[in-house]
Amino acid sequence: MECPVCGSENEFEYIKPGAYIEKERDTDFCPKKLSWSNPLYQTINPLVNFMATCHQCFYTHEFNKDYQEWKKNKEFKRILPEIKSRHLKKLNQKNGLIKKMGDAIFSSEDPFSKALIKFFLGIYDEILSPQRAFLNLARYYLRIGWLFREKEEKEYSFWINPSVVNPGRQLLERKLSWVKSLHTKYSQKLTELAKMANQLYADKPDETKKDNFISIVEKMQSSLQPLKSSLDQLLSFSSVDKKISYEREAFSEGFFKDFDSEQLHSHLKKRWSKIPQNEKEALLFALRYYQKAYAQVRDQNQKIRISYLMGELSRRIGDLDGASKYFEQAINMSQKEIEHNEKDFTKIALAQKILQLAYQQKEKISIQR
Numbered sequence: 264m265e266c267p268v269c270g271s272e273n274e275f276e277y278i279k280p281g282a283y284i285e286k287e288r289d290t291d292f293c294p295k296k297l298s299w300s301n302p303l304y305q306t307i308n309p310l311v312n313f314m315a316t317c318h319q320c321f322y323t324h325e326f327n328k329d330y331q332e333w334k335k336n337k338e339f340k341r342i343l344p345e346i347k348s349r350h351l352k353k354l355n356q357k358n359g360l361i362k363k364m365g366d367a368i369f370s371s372e373d374p375f376s377k378a379l380i381k382f383f384l385g386i387y388d389e390i391l392s393p394q395r396a397f398l399n400l401a402r403y404y405l406r407i408g409w410l411f412r413e414k415e416e417k418e419y420s421f422w423i424n425p426s427v428v429n430p431g432r433q434l435l436e437r438k439l440s441w442v443k444s445l446h447t448k449y450s451q452k453l454t455e456l457a458k459m460a461n462q463l464y465a466d467k468p469d470e471t472k473k474d475n476f477i478s479i480v481e482k483m484q485s486s487l488q489p490l491k492s493s494l495d496q497l498l499s500f501s502s503v504d505k506k507i508s509y510e511r512e513a514f515s516e517g518f519f520k521d522f523d524s525e526q527l528h529s530h531l532k533k534r535w536s537k538i539p540q541n542e543k544e545a546l547l548f549a550l551r552y553y554q555k556a557y558a559q560v561r562d563q564n565q566k567i568r569i570s571y572l573m574g575e576l577s578r579r580i581g582d583l584d585g586a587s588k589y590f591e592q593a594i595n596m597s598q599k600e601i602e603h604n605e606k607d608f609t610k611i612a613l614a615q616k617i618l619q620l621a622y623q624q625k626e627k628i629s630i631q632r
């Protein structure tokens with residue numbers, strides 16, 4: 264994809280629609296229990312590819328269909344010159360944040376830090392944009408909250424496993440072991456054949472037959488020998504590969520000390536007040552932007568959804584009075600919407616769902632108090 268800001272060609276990883284199914288959603292709509300059609304990807308978090316960062320100028324944007332086809336988007340092209348000049352001006356600042364964060368993404372091996380910093384850059388560029396959308400900022404901060412949550416819940420399990428981070432390599436290793444097991448089986452079958460021939464042609468008149476048969480089998484077995492050593496060579500190759508990658512990780516800890524994720528994180532925090540340090544802070548930022556977005560948004564369904572989310576985020580950060588107020592707002596709005604469009608099931612599907620959720624979460628507050 265061509266970067267709209269600097270014109271560089273970028274290759275972004277893209278998750279095909281339908282590559283996974285969400286089996287469950289958290290009460291703030293965070294997808295839970297993903298089921299991937301390719302089991303190798305089971306532990307990958309799609310949020311890693313939510314933002315796309317240009318490797319050259321670090322311009323970052325939500326990687327959605329609209330952005331992939333930005334050349335067809337007249338409105339985007341209209342504001343593009345302004346986006347360009349603002350982004351490049353910040354990029355060229357000495358010790359600027361864009362440069363610092365961009366370098367960190369491309370020198371880090373840790374998928375969690377990479378994903379997090381891509382979100383920060385996406386937020387930075389959204390704030391710079393002449394058409395900044397509060398709803399987008401809210402959505403980005405909410406997702407940062409989800410990243411922090413997942414990191415806590417999964418105890419790093421998937422973030423630091425290099426073979427999972429690189430499913431291609433895992434697949435290669437599996438196939439190789441499979442070929443090796445075929446070789447072993449093949450060789451065993453040949454031995455069995457020789458044994459059978461030994462018994463079948465044990466009688467005197469067939470002795471030459473037996474010898475011939477066995478000598479052919481032996482030939483075949485000896486031809487398997489070089490194949491075996493080649494396979495062993497390939498297998499040792501992949502274990503060397505593994506060793507290198509572990510060493511590189513250990514190395515990067517020392518070498519990229521400047522970019523150590525926590526250090527970078529607090530460094531950024533000092534220079535930019537909009538950096539959250541944990542899930543709660545991220546949700547608080549999301550809440551603030553949803554409050555601003557609520558006034559910007561026109562669609563009634565979206566307003567209902569935002570009201571509910573403001574309730575749920577308030578509840579999660581411990582503002583129970585605020586939560587109660589927003590849940591009530593969501594309940595009232597949903598009820599009105601359902602009354603208004605009584606017969607139009609597609610229009611009220613969301614209102615019905617939110618109504619149910621808002622009641623359920625409001626109930627939780629009374630227990631929390």
Ligand SMILES: [Zn+2]
Pocket residue numbers: 266267268269270271317318319320321322
């Ligand atoms: Zn670029």
